[in-house]
Amino acid sequence: MIGARRLDGLVHGLGASVLVLALSALGLLLWDVVHDGVGRVSWAFLTGYPSRRAATAGILPALAGSVWLVVMATAMALPVGVGGAVALEEYGSRGRWARLIEINIANLAGVPSIIYGLLGLGLFVRALRLEHSLVAGAATLALLMLPLVIITTREALRSVPVSLREASLALGATKWQTTWHQVLPDALPRLLTGLILAVSRIVGETAPLIVIGALAYVPFVPDGPWSSFTALPIQIFAWLARPGTGFRENAAAGILVLLVVLLITNSVAIWLRDRSSRRRDA
Amino acid sequence: MRRSRLLPACGLVVVSTLALAACGGPPAPVRAVVTIDGSSTVYPLTEAMAEEYHRAVPDTRVTIGVAGTGGGFRRLCRGNLDVATASRPIAPAEAAACRTAGVAFVELPVAYDGITVAVHPSNTWVDALGVEELRRLWRHEAQGRLLRWSQLRPGFPDREIHLFGAGADSGTFDYFTGVITGAPRDSRGDYTASEDDNTLVQGVAGDPGALGYFGFAYFEANQEYLRAVPIRLREDGPAVLPTRDTIRSGEYQPLARPVFVYVNARSLDRPDVRAFVEYYATHVGDVANDLGYVPLDDRVHAAIRARLAARQTGSLYGVEAAAPARTLAARLGLDPP
Numbered sequence: 145m146i147g148a149r150r151l152d153g154l155v156h157g158l159g160a161s162v163l164v165l166a167l168s169a170l171g172l173l174l175w176d177v178v179h180d181g182v183g184r185v186s187w188a189f190l191t192g193y194p195s196r197r198a199a200t201a202g203i204l205p206a207l208a209g210s211v212w213l214v215v216m217a218t219a220m221a222l223p224v225g226v227g228g229a230v231a232l233e234e235y236g237s238r239g240r241w242a243r244l245i246e247i248n249i250a251n252l253a254g255v256p257s258i259i260y261g262l263l264g265l266g267l268f269v270r271a272l273r274l275e276h277s278l279v280a281g282a283a284t285l286a287l288l289m290l291p292l293v294i295i296t297t298r299e300a301l302r303s304v305p306v307s308l309r310e311a312s313l314a315l316g317a318t319k320w321q322t323t324w325h326q327v328l329p330d331a332l333p334r335l336l337t338g339l340i341l342a343v344s345r346i347v348g349e350t351a352p353l354i355v356i357g358a359l360a361y362v363p364f365v366p367d368g369p370w371s372s373f374t375a376l377p378i379q380i381f382a383w384l385a386r387p388g389t390g391f392r393e394n395a396a397a398g399i400l401v402l403l404v405v406l407l408i409t410n411s412v413a414i415w416l417r418d419r420s421s422r423r424r425d426a
Numbered sequence: 427m428r429r430s431r432l433l434p435a436c437g438l439v440v441v442s443t444l445a446l447a448a449c450g451g452p453p454a455p456v457r458a459v460v461t462i463d464g465s466s467t468v469y470p471l472t473e474a475m476a477e478e479y480h481r482a483v484p485d486t487r488v489t490i491g492v493a494g495t496g497g498g499f500r501r502l503c504r505g506n507l508d509v510a511t512a513s514r515p516i517a518p519a520e521a522a523a524c525r526t527a528g529v530a531f532v533e534l535p536v537a538y539d540g541i542t543v544a545v546h547p548s549n550t551w552v553d554a555l556g557v558e559e560l561r562r563l564w565r566h567e568a569q570g571r572l573l574r575w576s577q578l579r580p581g582f583p584d585r586e587i588h589l590f591g592a593g594a595d596s597g598t599f600d601y602f603t604g605v606i607t608g609a610p611r612d613s614r615g616d617y618t619a620s621e622d623d624n625t626l627v628q629g630v631a632g633d634p635g636a637l638g639y640f641g642f643a644y645f646e647a648n649q650e651y652l653r654a655v656p657i658r659l660r661e662d663g664p665a666v667l668p669t670r671d672t673i674r675s676g677e678y679q680p681l682a683r684p685v686f687v688y689v690n691a692r693s694l695d696r697p698d699v700r701a702f703v704e705y706y707a708t709h710v711g712d713v714a715n716d717l718g719y720v721p722l723d724d725r726v727h728a729a730i731r732a733r734l735a736a737r738q739t740g741s742l743y744g745v746e747a748a749a750p751a752r753t754l755a756a757r758l759g760l761d762p763p
């Protein structure tokens with residue numbers, strides 16, 4: 145008895161110390177970035193254009209580029225991903241093919257992002273001649289999101305009780321009516337959680353965008369899906385690669401902006417999730 | 427009530443996707459953007475020109491990428507780039523690829539990129555250094571071994587040598603290691619490295635046992651605190667001190683080179699590209715110095731602008747790219763060979 149209790153305490157202590165370690169590493173990183181960058185964050189920085197002078201350089205084109213990319217990539221990946229998951233989960237059989245597809249999707253989620261970048265370069269930039277446009281970048285990021293969206297949507301669909309489907313079918317609803325009116329609304333909160341994860345992943349992606357040719361210097365806000373673009377991680381990378389301490393501060397400030405964008409996207413998604421689950425409970 | 431929540435959300439997504447798909451036919455051929463890509467060494471210069479031009483003509487759009495010199499040439503020769511920037515002349519193979527693709531280009535040298543090897547002014551023992559000596563000093567095998575001046579050359583005093591050099595993120599580092607150790611990015615690591623040339627200048631200026639390398643412009647701005655070391659390309663050759671003249675004439679080898687922009691001749695038909703390139707060729711001398719480059723001399727500058735006005739295509743380095751000793755002026759026919 146005493147041995148088990150001691151073990152319990154030990155595991156508890158270990159868990160707590162691991163948590164403290166992880167949080168302090170994160171805290172240190174945040175403190176460093178805030179320390180370096182917070183002085184540079186200003187309205188002029190947020191609405192400014194790139195410049196060779198660190199003090200007057202701004203982040204607007206990169207910020208706008210990132211917002212465009214996330215919105216477009218989500219718009220592309222969400223219908224396809226949710227549709228794929230519904231097809232697999234609600235309509236698909238449980239045979240060998242389903243297993244094969246499942247394993248492949250799980251593997252795709254683990255493929256390094258630069259591979260997606262190379263695919264995007266070959267497929268969207270070269271073969272489809274989309275050039276270095278927002279469409280090509282968003283499509284590449286959508287590919288990156290897709291496995292994550294499919295996997296989390298399937299998990300969400302699986303968590304919907306079978307009795308709900310059976311009740312709907314018993315009342316004479318068709319399979320599609322059941323899926324659309326009962327299953328998907330019930331799965332929505334979890335689905336949105338999955339989407340948060342996928343969006344968080346692509347907001348910070350640098351490698352695939354560098355491969356498909358995001359630019360270092362874009363002095364204008366993208367005005368449409370065919371515009372050339374730069375994105376926050378690219379701008380941060382470009383500033384870090386430059387000599388001069390001023391650009392380091394800019395990079396730190398850029399990281400802060402990126403973090404805030406991430407926080408805003410996530411809180412919007414969390415708000416949507418909470419709203420939908422609250423309405424369900426009511 | 428549940429359905430009314432889901433429908434608008436999904437509807438929005440579907441509509442936006444359809445909207446995207448609707449315009450997803452052939453991309454509209456609006457190319458009101460001057461596209462530039464290529465060398466990261468030339469990037470600060472090009473960025474400055476784009477920024478100044480943007481200030482002069484606000485409704486123009488110039489984008490710059492840093493795919494590297496080779497990457498820029500590849501895009502230029504595929505025909506989907508207006509301007510390629512380069513820290514070396516186009517190679518015969520690359521020029522051939524352009525010809526095959528039917529892409530003609532106008533080659534414009536825009537400035538010189540020079541590196542100075544400097545020591546403390548109280549250093550009286552270094553008269554000149556050969557490329558071979560610099561190689562022995564900076565190659566990675568020297569790390570932890572070659573630590574004293576006397577090891578570099580018998581006869582030098584037996585005191586510690588403190589090295590200052592470019593950080594691995596800078597184009598200066600790539601260039602210096604490339605021509606000195608023979609392999610780009612092959613360098614010893616036990617030296618004070620900084621991407622900021624001012625830090626290196628301060629380091630060398632404050633340490634009698636120091637030796638450092640950085641951009642020529644930084645040496646020029648701090649001449650009273652530093653002494654430049656003349657460089658001997660060959661053992662039996664003359665030692666050449668870096669000055670504006672020796673850099674422009676090509677005598678100061680191998681640590682100086684011209685940098686270029688290559689303009690797609692077809693893009694020059696577009697008024698926005700032509701206006702920007704003309705602005706670049708005209709005003710590059712105004713900012714070159716501040717950014718650490720050596721401006722072209724007036725004669726060469728005028729000849730380059732004439733080349734652009736006449737849209738003279740092809741490379742000055744076509745046949746004998748391997749003979750870097752010929753100066754730009756000679757290649758342009760300004761000096762008798």
